[in-house]
Amino acid sequence: MARDVKELFDLTGRVGVITGGSRGLGKEMAEGLAEAGASLMLCARREEWLTPTLEEFRGRGFKVEGMLCDVSKPEQVQAVVAKTVETYGRLDILVNNAGVSWGARPEEMPLDRWEQVLGVNLTGAFLFAQAAGREMLKRGYGRIINVSSVSGLQSSADGPHYVGYAASKAGLFGLTRELAATWGRSGIRVNAIAPGFFHSRLADAVIEHAEASIKARSPIPRVGEAGELKGVALFLASDASNYITGQTIVVDGGRTIV
Numbered sequence: 714m715a716r717d718v719k720e721l722f723d724l725t726g727r728v729g730v731i732t733g734g735s736r737g738l739g740k741e742m743a744e745g746l747a748e749a750g751a752s753l754m755l756c757a758r759r760e761e762w763l764t765p766t767l768e769e770f771r772g773r774g775f776k777v778e779g780m781l782c783d784v785s786k787p788e789q790v791q792a793v794v795a796k797t798v799e800t801y802g803r804l805d806i807l808v809n810n811a812g813v814s815w816g817a818r819p820e821e822m823p824l825d826r827w828e829q830v831l832g833v834n835l836t837g838a839f840l841f842a843q844a845a846g847r848e849m850l851k852r853g854y855g856r857i858i859n860v861s862s863v864s865g866l867q868s869s870a871d872g873p874h875y876v877g878y879a880a881s882k883a884g885l886f887g888l889t890r891e892l893a894a895t896w897g898r899s900g901i902r903v904n905a906i907a908p909g910f911f912h913s914r915l916a917d918a919v920i921e922h923a924e925a926s927i928k929a930r931s932p933i934p935r936v937g938e939a940g941e942l943k944g945v946a947l948f949l950a951s952d953a954s955n956y957i958t959g960q961t962i963v964v965d966g967g968r969t970i971v
């Protein structure tokens with residue numbers, strides 16, 4: 714008989730790493746996985762957001778550890794994966810969420826900013842998938858979620874311009890497909906989420922620019938709200954999506970279909 718739906722979404726005994734889990738969308742997705750029973754390792758560069766989030770989560774009874782880490786640095790990525798396995802004995806779920814952006818017209822984009830954005834958003838996701846994937850391959854079980862963006866699907870021709878961000882987020886679709894195809898037979902599923910616009914430290918300036926058009930054009934005519942991403946992350950992290958790999962779920966109020 715098929716498993717009960719509560720069982721399919723249950724993450725009790727599972728261990729997840731969420732990059733950029735200290736605030737914003739990463740924090741919300743971490744909360745969702747923890748509410749479903751997962752033990753977590755959160756990583757981010759700065760303590761000022763990471764420490765309060767760890768305290769808040771522990772106060773709610775979640776099993777959560779944290780580590781400072783820059784996802785673009787291979788040795789720091791490896792250290793997070795090693796610490797996760799040392800602490801919890803396994804690694805089942807990776808959410809590649811850490812991301813940065815830089816606004817500039819293409820003709821004015823400084824090379825060092827291009828390299829930073831690609832280094833965090835795309836190379837960082839690859840490095841974490843590689844390090845976590847090696848652990849997952851040992852046990853024949855893994856779920857990787859790459860947090861892309863509608864910016865990987867649509868241009869920002871009306872501005873604000875973010876050529877490096879768009880390229881990095883489009884690159885994540887290729888990374889997702891390639892890892893899913895390569896590791897599918899080894900029990901590792903790899904999918905992507907492409908959020909539209911959600912309030913955050915990263916997105917607020919862009920939302921200020923785009924909100925009128927979001928309201929005018931989207932079938933669901935508003936910015937995304939708190940709580941509207943964590944269910945999607947839980948779905949892809951859990952056994953509820955066991956026959957899905959290499960896919961992208963767009964969470965944008967339908968904006969990209971019009």
Ligand code: NAP
Nearest residue numbers: 733737738757758759783784811812862910911913915916
């Ligand atoms: P945010 O509030 O700025 O959060 C970004 C997170 O990533 C923070 O925890 C940040 O912590 C961490 N981070 C940044 N650079 C890092 C690095 N090099 N190494 C490790 N951690 C790093 O932004 P957000 O909106 O929640 O964005 C989260 C993800 O969602 C990003 O990938 C973003 O592209 C994507 N996204 C967001 C939206 C939106 O509307 N908000 C839409 C589409 C996609 P530190 O700064 O301390 O490192």
